[in-house]
Amino acid sequence: MxxxxxxxxxxxxxxxxxxxxxxxxxYDYNKQYCSIYLARLQEMEVLLMERVSSKWGDKYPIGKLHKLSDENTEKCVVIGTLFKDQKLKPSILKQLTEPSVIVNTIHFTDGSDKLFIEDEIQRFELLGSIDLKYVVTGISCALLGTSMGKGKFMVNDYLFPGYRNxxxxxxxxxxxxxxxxxxxxxxxxxxxxxxxxxxxxxxxxxxxxxxxxxxxxxxxxxxxxxxxxxxxxxxxxxxxxxxxxxxxxxxxxxxxxxxxxxxxxxxxxxxxxxxxxxxxxxxxxxxxxxxxxxxxxxxxxxxxxxxxxxxxxxxxxxxxxxxxxxxxxxxxxxxxxxxxxxxxxxxxxxxxxxxxxxxxxxxxxxxxxxxxxxxxxxxxxxxxxxxxxxxxxxxxxxxxxxxxxxxxxxxxxxxxxxxxxxxxxxxxxxxx
CATH class of the missing domain: 3.60.21.50 (Purple Acid Phosphatase; chain A, domain 2)
Incomplete structure (x- = not known):
């Protein structure tokens, strides 16, 4: 008291x-920061696999991005990390090479933004039902869809890890x-x-x-x-x-x-x-x-x-x-x-x-x-x-x-x- x-x-x-x-x-500063995403994905993958099984059962195969061939049109589930390509995103290289350029915006979305999913090896551009306006880089997710070839993946449905216990x-x-x-x-x-x-x-x-x-x-x-x-x-x-x-x-x-x-x-x-x-x-x-x-x-x-x-x-x-x-x-x-x-x-x-x-x-x-x-x-x-x-x-x-x-x-x-x-x-x- x-x-x-x-x-x-x-x-x-x-x-x-x-x-x-x-x-x-x-903390080890000798490695690339991409290792953080790999550690995140490895832990999140376990959670996502459980949710995939609960939502979609074993109806669809779970594939790796780098194994999706251009000819493969079979619907499947892929698990990875979202990456949002945004041209308005500030760049440290631009600040170093063009110090006179001052970023005067606090909102960096644009109609030209693109959304990708990546794993340890491969990256695919995402099309379809997932709305890139309401996600950000770094989110782990599972996607249900079809490879369209040429590095594009058509999304029919998706899920995130969700609430923990x-x-x-x-x-x-x-x-x-x-x-x-x-x-x-x-x-x-x-x-x-x-x-x-x-x-x-x-x-x-x-x-x-x-x-x-x-x-x-x-x-x-x-x-x-x-x-x-x-x-x-x-x-x-x-x-x-x-x-x-x-x-x-x-x-x-x-x-x-x-x-x-x-x-x-x-x-x-x-x-x-x-x-x-x-x-x-x-x-x-x-x-x-x-x-x-x-x-x-x-x-x-x-x-x-x-x-x-x-x-x-x-x-x-x-x-x-x-x-x-x-x-x-x-x-x-x-x-x-x-x-x-x-x-x-x-x-x-x-x-x-x-x-x-x-x-x-x-x-x-x-x-x-x-x-x-x-x-x-x-x-x-x-x-x-x-x-x-x-x-x-x-x-x-x-x-x-x-x-x-x-x-x-x-x-x-x-x-x-x-x-x-x-x-x-x-x-x-x-x-x-």
């Missing part, structure tokens, strides 16, 4: 950090709440410091709502606490030039530490790094170093965690990211809502399918850490344009609460989740 300023006690729950898979320390959701006899925040952006906090103070006062119980506040067991800060956007730089400077942190960033870290130390006296805090925070840039992101927060780390209630982040509270399993995978999915498809991109992750059984193609990640060759091994009860994504939530249902009765967390610096909003009912709503800290 923790005591608040008004003397009330705060409920606590059994906590377990289950993010060990995102802490692999053995889910443990039974624990029963809570009383409400317990978790607060989700993201995009605090402390570099610009002076513009909305009253809103942050309002948040701190509310958590302390000074503003009333004691019945709810005393049941807030944890706050998840899902990335971009220091800054929400990358620093602008001279395009003529080499993109591989190392840049040191600015004085502004260092001052923002110190200010954030003071604010964080206030919250840590009241409730457990899980602090995730974001795309623009002082941490490694590529996924999985390691914990931000405790040395950056000397005032806060004296409290055991501060937990610097990874991105992605997986944990459980009294057996309720929660999984989420600081938002990079969801935003990347929307950039390279015509999925326009973050909540829909999050739902697609469960259909594809993958947290970050576009990594490493358009989203940087560590070279993991033996096992892909972003494959969803177990279906959580709650899935969140930080740093989205607006708050959104949805309960989704899997084919075998899995239920997952999706939470799209808005940027606090722009909306002054947080998400509050009741672990008993899995109902989620937004809470606004606006003094205007």
């Amino acid at each position: 923790k005591s608040n300023t008004n003397g009330t006690t705060r409920r606590s729950l059994g906590y377990e950090n289950t993010s060990q898979i995102f802490l692999n320390k053995k 889910q443990v039974e959701r624990p029963i809570f006899n009383d409400s317990a709440f978790v607060i989700f925040l993201s995009g605090i952006d402390f570099i610009h906090h002076e513009h909305y410091m009253p809103n942050l103070q309002l948040l701190s006062c509310w958590i302390s119980g000074m503003l009333g709502d004691v019945d709810i506040v005393s049941k807030v067991t944890r706050i998840i800060i899902a990335g971009n606490s220091i800054k929400s956007s990358s620093e602008k730089h001279n395009p003529e400077i080499s993109i591989i030039t190392r840049r040191t942190e600015s004085t502004e960033t260092i001052e923002a870290v110190a200010s954030f530490d003071k604010f964080l130390s206030q919250l840590c006296q009241l409730v457990d805090i899980d602090l995730m790094p974001g795309e623009n925070d002082p941490s490694n840039h590529i996924l999985p992101q390691r914990e931000m170093h405790h040395c950056m927060f000397p005032l806060s780390t004296i409290f055991k209630s501060l937990h610097c965690v990874t991105n992605p982040y997986s944990f459980s509270l009294d057996g309720l399993k929660i999984l989420g990211t600081s938002g990079q995978p969801v935003r990347d999915i929307m950039r390279y498809s015509e999925i326009t809502e973050s909540i829909d991109a999050m739902e697609s992750c469960f259909k594809w059984s993958h947290l970050a399918p576009t990594a490493p193609d358009t989203l940087g990640c560590f070279p993991c060759y033996d096992k892909d850490p972003f494959i969803i091994e177990e279906c959580p009860h709650v899935f969140f994504s930080g740093n989205q344009k607006e708050f959104s939530t949805k309960m989704i249902l899997g084919e075998e009765g899995q239920k997952v609460r999706l939470i799209s967390i808005p940027e606090f610096s722009k909306t002054f909003e947080a998400a509050i989740l009741d672990l008993k009912s899995l109902e989620c709503s937004r809470i606004v800290f606006d003094k205007s």
